[in-house]
Amino acid sequence: xxxxxxxxxxxxxxxxxxxxRRNHAAVIGLVMLTFIIGIAIFGPMIYPGDPFEMVWIPxxxxxxxxxxxxxxxxxxxxxxxLIHGAKVSLTVGISAAIVTVTIGITVGALAGFYRGWxxxxxxxxxxxxxxxxxxxxxxxxxxxxxxxLPMITLAIGLVSWxxxxxxxxxxxxxxRELEYVTAARAxxxxxxxxxxxxxxxxxxxxxxVQAALMVGSAILFxxxxxxxxxxxxxxxxxxxxxxxxxxxxxxxxxxxxVPGVAIFVTVxxxxxxGDGLNDxxxxxxxxx
Amino acid sequence: xHILITILQRLxxxxxxxxxxxxxxxxxxxxxxxxxxxxxxxxxxxxxxxLMAQIRAEYGLDQPFLVQLVAYITRVMSFxxxxxxxxxxxxxxxxFERLPATLLLVVVAQFLALVLGVLLGVFSARHPNGIANxxxxxxxxxxxxxPVFWTGIxxxxxxxxKIPLFPVAGMSDVTVEGNFFVEALDVAHHMVLPVITLxxxxxxxxxxxxxxxxxxxxGSDYVRTAKAKGLSQREVTLKHALKNALPPVVTLAGLQFxxxxxxxxxxxxxxxxxxxxxxxxxxxxxxxxxxxxxILFFSALVVIIGNLLTDLVLRAIDPRVRxxx
Numbered sequence: 001x002x003x004x005x006x007x008x009x010x011x012x013x014x015x016x017x018x019x020x021r022r023n024h025a026a027v028i029g030l031v032m033l034t035f036i037i038g039i040a041i042f043g044p045m046i047y048p049g050d051p052f053e054m055v056w057i058p059x060x061x062x063x064x065x066x067x068x069x070x071x072x073x074x075x076x077x078x079x080x081x082l083i084h085g086a087k088v089s090l091t092v093g094i095s096a097a098i099v100t101v102t103i104g105i106t107v108g109a110l111a112g113f114y115r116g117w118x119x120x121x122x123x124x125x126x127x128x129x130x131x132x133x134x135x136x137x138x139x140x141x142x143x144x145x146x147x148x149l150p151m152i153t154l155a156i157g158l159v160s161w162x163x164x165x166x167x168x169x170x171x172x173x174x175x176r177e178l179e180y181v182t183a184a185r186a187x188x189x190x191x192x193x194x195x196x197x198x199x200x201x202x203x204x205x206x207x208x209v210q211a212a213l214m215v216g217s218a219i220l221f222x223x224x225x226x227x228x229x230x231x232x233x234x235x236x237x238x239x240x241x242x243x244x245x246x247x248x249x250x251x252x253x254x255x256x257x258v259p260g261v262a263i264f265v266t267v268x269x270x271x272x273x274g275d276g277l278n279d280x281x282x283x284x285x286x287x288x
Numbered sequence: 289x290h291i292l293i294t295i296l297q298r299l300x301x302x303x304x305x306x307x308x309x310x311x312x313x314x315x316x317x318x319x320x321x322x323x324x325x326x327x328x329x330x331x332x333x334x335x336x337x338x339l340m341a342q343i344r345a346e347y348g349l350d351q352p353f354l355v356q357l358v359a360y361i362t363r364v365m366s367f368x369x370x371x372x373x374x375x376x377x378x379x380x381x382x383x384f385e386r387l388p389a390t391l392l393l394v395v396v397a398q399f400l401a402l403v404l405g406v407l408l409g410v411f412s413a414r415h416p417n418g419i420a421n422x423x424x425x426x427x428x429x430x431x432x433x434x435p436v437f438w439t440g441i442x443x444x445x446x447x448x449x450k451i452p453l454f455p456v457a458g459m460s461d462v463t464v465e466g467n468f469f470v471e472a473l474d475v476a477h478h479m480v481l482p483v484i485t486l487x488x489x490x491x492x493x494x495x496x497x498x499x500x501x502x503x504x505x506x507g508s509d510y511v512r513t514a515k516a517k518g519l520s521q522r523e524v525t526l527k528h529a530l531k532n533a534l535p536p537v538v539t540l541a542g543l544q545f546x547x548x549x550x551x552x553x554x555x556x557x558x559x560x561x562x563x564x565x566x567x568x569x570x571x572x573x574x575x576x577x578x579x580x581x582x583i584l585f586f587s588a589l590v591v592i593i594g595n596l597l598t599d600l601v602l603r604a605i606d607p608r609v610r611x612x613x
Contacts, residue, residue, distance in 0.1 A: 128308050130543070131595075133587045135550030136568060140580055143572040144320035220435050224554055227437045228569055242438065246558075253445050260438035268433035 019280035026276020032269035040090045043083035051081040051236045078255060081236045082262055088237040089219050089266065092153055096218035099157025101211045104164025105200070111165070112172025113195050123169070126162045134159040135224060142230045149232055156221045160214060167210055171203035205281035209274055216270035223263050238263050291603075298599060302592045307361065309588045313581045314360050318353065320577070369585065370578035374571060379582035382567060387586065389459055390563030392475075393555070394548050394590075397483045401490035402541050408491075409498025409537075410530060413506060424495045431492025436551050440485040440558035447481060454481050457560035482559045486551050490544060497540055501533040508532075535606040542598025545591045 020026055111122040138155040145151055175181060176199060184198050223239030225231055231240050238259040245255035329340060344350050351359075363370070369379035412420035448456045455478050460471065505511060506529055514528045515521075553565030560566070564583055571579035 131305055131588050131591050133546045133549040135553050136587055223435050256441050264434050271432055
């Protein structure tokens with residue numbers, strides 16, 4: 001009996017990968033997302049040109065005069081603007097999600113690990129941030145401190161972290177009571193290491209899913225802000241194209257509908273991938 | 289007696305939150321470049337250093353931060369949110385002028401989304417293989433991924449411009465005159481598209497959660513018992529299952545108030561709805577700081593009141609909450 005070779009255990013990573021692969025919607029989402037990221041990175045090389053340059057008569061409909069997506073109210077090439085917009089929207093989305101997750105994990109981890117008055121203070125702070133309407137609050141930040149891309153990114157992160165903090169806290173509260181944590185503690189592991197090396201890696205799966213969805217929300221958020229005109233006017237983002245062409249939907253509805261489709265498809269792809277990750281990383285939730 | 293103490297506790301906490309909002313407001317006003325004196329000077333077409341110092345002294349801007357903060361909070365407590373140099377009117381007056389339009393939009397959209405969402409969720413949970421299920425899933429995906437302003441513009445193009453069923457902009461038609469009923473009907477007509485736009489995001493959210501919550505409850509033992517007792521399908525669904533499936537949905541709806549107001553800002557811009565969102569946008573573009581901060585304060589107030597009301601509703605429908613302190 002002792003000599004029996006145990007069946008090779010599959011790593012949790014390959015198991016999750018298998019789970020993800022079997023989810024068709026998630027795979028389609030991943031393909032769409034890869035394509036969009038590809039456009040954002042390589043698009044400007046394949047289709048060069050300044051998106052702000054006036055190239056042709058305004059309101060040239062899509063497909064005419066060699067402009068695949070037509071031109072906007074200032075005669076700018078809409079395809080060029082869309083390609084540059086992909087880079088802006090994705091960059092803001094990903095950086096804002098990083099800011100969100102960093103604040104959220106810090107607050108949630110400290111609250112869930114230390115409990116007591118630390119938790120009390122941090123959770124009240126979280127509730128406070130949930131009382132302020134997110135869009136209005138970020139509008140105020142951007143208006144008072146300047147409409148630049150870094151400030152917009154920071155503003156989005158600053159208003160979105162409570163959801164991540166709540167999830168992280170719940171995970172920390174659950175995991176800190178588990179035996180291996182008690183064992184590590186008994187072994188004299190310091191608090192900082194307990195938080196970062198023992199508990200955090202095991203708390204990550206739901207946070208990763210939330211972070212993926214956060215990228216989508218942040219893209220929508222940036223689109224909303226730039227639709228309202230609260231953006232760097234020298235940067236072409238999808239929301240900004242819609243906002244600046246809004247007055248002309250009678251003359252050329254495609255200037256508004258097409259960038260909207262770009263946002264919709266991107267966020268849809270992200271949410272499909274997010275759902276897939278959720279199923280793959282939290283298999284226990286699948287039965288629900 | 290017990291419930292009274294709980295309510296008082298909640299109110300005290302709400303007041304604390306509001307004071308925190310005021311502190312944040314005031315700190316942001318102080319951190320931002322430029323102050324009231326600059327605004328006034330700009331509106332007068334410039335002022336020399338001596339006049340600037342005089343203005344600063346008059347508004348107490350030369351006082352230490354804490355003194356100014358306490359003065360600010362005291363002023364707000366007496367419903368004085370400052371004066372807008374852009375609109376030439378007290379901020380409170382401006383806000384009260386616009387608040388009803390926003391409240392109407394927000395409350396109607398939230399209410400319809402909740403009622404229809406629960407109906408749709410219950411229906412699709414009862415018929416797991418029916419078409420309603422696909423509808424809920426599809427709707428949930430669309431509701432999450434579509435930018436709300438884009439949905440609004442699409443509806444505007446389809447049902448105001450291409451097929452002129454609904455008005456393009458505004459809240460009422462000046463040419464419509466008559467009794468209260470006629471005017472209310474006119475406002476309702478203007479409201480259709482904005483409410484659909486705003487409500488669609490939340491309808492998606494509520495229908496998905498009600499379905500999940502209902503499915504869980506329908507599989508539980510007491511529902512089987514109720515069925516075994518010989519109660520009709522309808523009675524089981526409405527009296528036993530729904531009662532237990534509803535609290536999570538109401539809790540979620542309560543958490544959405546701040547998101548609904550955020551959505552309202554965009555919807556108001558698309559449909560030129562004369563509410564707080566529009567006021568916020570114009571005052572932000574005009575750098576009218578007192579108005580902006582006043583709106584932030586009032587929207588936080590609306591969210592806090594919304595949360596308190598949700599709490600009361602939860603107490604009414606869920607005896608388990610009543611048991612807790």
